[in-house]
Amino acid sequence: MDWYDVKKFFRNLNRNYVLEEMREGTYNYTNFPFIFRYDKEVIGEAVKNDGSILIWASGKIKNDRDIVMTAVNSNHYAIKHASKRLQDDKEIALKAVEYGQLLKYVSKRLKNDKELVLKAIGNNSEAIRFVGNKLKNDKEFMLEAVKFNSYILEYISKKFKNDKDIIKEAFKDNSSSFKYASEELKNDKNFIIDLAKLNGNILEVLNDKMKNDPEIVLEAIKSTGYALNFAPNKFKDDREFILSAVKENGDILYHVSDKFKDDKDIVLEAIKNSEFALEYASYRLRSNEEFMKEAIAINKDYFTYATSQLKEQFPSFESLLNDNSESHKITSWEKEKEDLIKKIERIGRAEPEIVINEFGEGISSDYCDYKRILENLPEKFKDDKDIALEAVSKNGYAFKYFSERLQDHKDLLMVAIDNSKYYSPDTIEKCSYPLEYASNRLKDDKEVIMKAVQLSSNNLEYASNRLKNDFEIVMEAVKNDGSTLTFAGNKIKDNKEIVVEAVRNNSSSFKYASPNLQGDKEIALLSLKDSASNLKYVSEELKNDKKFILEALMENTKVYSYLPEKQKENTLSSKELIEKIIKEEYKINLFNHEYKAQENTLTNKSEKEPIKDNPWTDKVNSDKDNQWER
Structure with missing residues (x-):
């Protein structure tokens, strides 16, 4: 122990010094001396700043309501160290269970208090494990509890995991909660169909047997088009099944494979019951005069979804319907598109000199492979998903050159993000992050942003303001590069855990912290x-x-x-x-x-417990000379 440690040791035994430091907010509670455990004034001041100090208090002080309430307000976990009497105090317990798992430390009586228990499980689903037996076996209570927090299903008894009413109530809030149902219910086809009608995403958690039942799958995607993503491939590739599905829910067209988006019969069936489905049809169909005539016959507003190429030929839906000539063909357009895709496929990741040979002199080696070909892309191809998909699968930065409609296409953006991590230091300044050109809707999609920042923390710059303040998103970004704290929202810049991680990763990020944390x-x-x-x-x-x-x-x-x-x-x-x-x-x-030991100050005059009974007092005095010798 050096002289500085010695000084700290003795100074920390000075009652007046300790109280003064506590009141000024500069006291280091990690060094709190055990000799003050009977001192009500010192303990009372200490728990204002750090409730966990209650652990060192005497039994009498742990039974002081004001001190315990102050401690719990400062640190919810202080309830662990309160007396049994105060662990039975409802007001103190209500404050403690703001951290739901602390229900574990309240009295048996309060573990059966409905108001208190509901508050606890509303804050943490694991709190259900500490509920008293009376409530734990009460079905009416459990029905109400799953409304507060459907995730408690993981921890409830087997009896209630086999109760259809409780499982259904939890499922309404969270479809994934079905995975905690009993094996009997997981194989109850009729019950599963009832749930699928509420939320088709149940497909995600079904066992293989139920997931391969066509009746269940059809009901699921009828209610939730997105559920098709969880269906086995045999259904996704079955034309007759998809045709049956779009007759029930045309919005499913968004989730089917490209070959079905280019299937005339499937698309026509889809647009009969969904006014937005035509948006997801292939470019070829939306450029086809005969197909668009049939679509407009269903709803004249569908002319909106015709391609710009077709609209150049027919300025209005009336002109399209009244045209009887056979001069407008798309065969030449199809040939041009096919040639373009082959060219993109060939030079997509070619070396600069090959690109120069393709387009002539004048392309710098600093340019990205796609720059020139995509800058000069004809308008009619900028809204073509097939071309866009081919382009971004080779180089994600190509995403910036396509239409606003395609820049709002999530699947296309995800492919672009996946293929934007392969860049060289020489070309990165000439390239763009695809997320920069995505629609505002996609910039506010947490799944998209999370994937983007995992590949490059700098993508945080293009996230929506809401997600720039999202703890998980920003933490993922600063874990990889602390300097990206600069792109975070002002609210999250005031989050200590985020800023500590950023500074630990890159000390220069400190300048981006909030004034409060600076x-x-x-x-x-x-x-x-x-x-x-x-x-x-x-x-x-x-x-x-x-x-x-x-x-x-x-x-x-x-x-x-x-x-x-x-x-x-x-x-x-x-x-x-x-x-x-x-x-x-x-x-x-x-x-x-x-x-000089200040033993006279170590006894709280309002108490009868003398300091002389504290073994630490003798230890301090006996060790005094040894401390200086060391």
């Missing part, structure tokens, strides 16, 4: 440890705190170079300044320490 001592010291220059971003309050400057210098002596001359106090080195601050702030003479 004044956080822990974060500021963490940032200065690797980068002394961060001192300029530290709050003025901390910079004017000599004790903080002392800790900063002890973390990184280079901080001295960034201090204003006034704060250097005529010293010539960090070592001199450290010694000067210690002498001024802690008033310590390194060669003449005195220690």
Whole structure:
């Protein structure tokens, strides 16, 4: 133990000093001395800032309602250390179960209190494990509980996992909760069909037997088109099945394979019961005069979805319906499209010199492979999904050159994102992130943004404002590159856990933290440890705190170079300044320490428990000389 540790040890036994530090908010509670366990005033002050200190309090103080309530308000986990009497206090317990799992520490009586238990499981599904037997076996209560938190299904008894009413109530809120149902219900076809009518996404959690039942699959995708993604491939590739499905729910067309989006019969059936389905039909069909005539016959507003190429020939749906000539053919267009796709496939990831041979001189080797071919893409092809898919599958940056409709296509964007991670340092400045050109809807899609930031943290820049403040998204970004904190929303920049992770990953990210966290001592010291220059971003309050400057210098002596001359106090080195601050702030003479045990201050006069019974008092006195010898 060096002189600094010795000084801290004895100073921490000074009651007046400890109380003063606590009131100023500068006390380090990790060093809280056991000798104050009977001191009501010290414990009361301590739990205002750190409720966990209650663990060191005497039994009498743990039974003091005001102190325990203060402790729980400061740290919910303090309920663990309260007396049995106060663990039975409903007001204190209601505060504690804001962290639902702490229901474990309240009294048996309160574990059967309906109001308290519902609040607990509303905050944490695992709280259901600690519910009293009376409520745990009450069906009416369980029905109400799953409305509060359907995830409790994982922890309820086998009896209720086999109860159709309870399973159905939970399923209404969360389709994936069905995976916790009993094996009997998981094989009850009629019950599953009833649930599928409510939410077709049940397909995701069904066993293989039920998932391969055509009646169940059909009911599921009738209610939820997206459920087709969870169906076995044999259904996705079955033309007759898809034809039957779109007759029930035309929106399914969005989720079927491209070959069915190009199937005239399937598309016509889909648009009969969905006014938006035609949007997902293939470019070929929407450019086909005869097909569009049939579509407009169903609904004249469908002319909106005709391609720009067809609209150039027929300015209105009337002109299309009245045209009887056979001069408008798309065979030449199809040939042109086929040739273009072959060209893209051939040079998609070609070396620059091959691209030069294809298009002539003038293309710099710094250009991305696709730049010129896509910049000169005819308008009629910019809205063609087949061409777009071929292009982005070779190089995701091609996404920027296609129509707004395709830039709102999630599947296409996901392919583009997947193929945007293969770039070289020479070309990255000439390329663009595909997410930059995505629609606002997709920039607000958490699945899209999460995948994008996993591949490149810089994609956070293009996320919606809502997702720039999403904890999981931003944490994923700063884990990979702390500097991307610059793109995060202002709200999340004030989240300590996020900023600590960012600074730990890249100390320069400290400058992007909120003003509040730039004044956080822990974060500021963490940032200065690797980068002394961060001192300029530290709050003025901390910079004017000599004790903080002392800790900063002890973390990184280079901080001295960034201090204003006034704060250097005529010293010539960090070592001199450290010694000067210690002498001024802690008033310590390194060669003449005195220690006087203040036993008279360690007894709370309002209590009858004497300090002399505390074994730590004798230990402090007996170790005094040994401390100095060491």
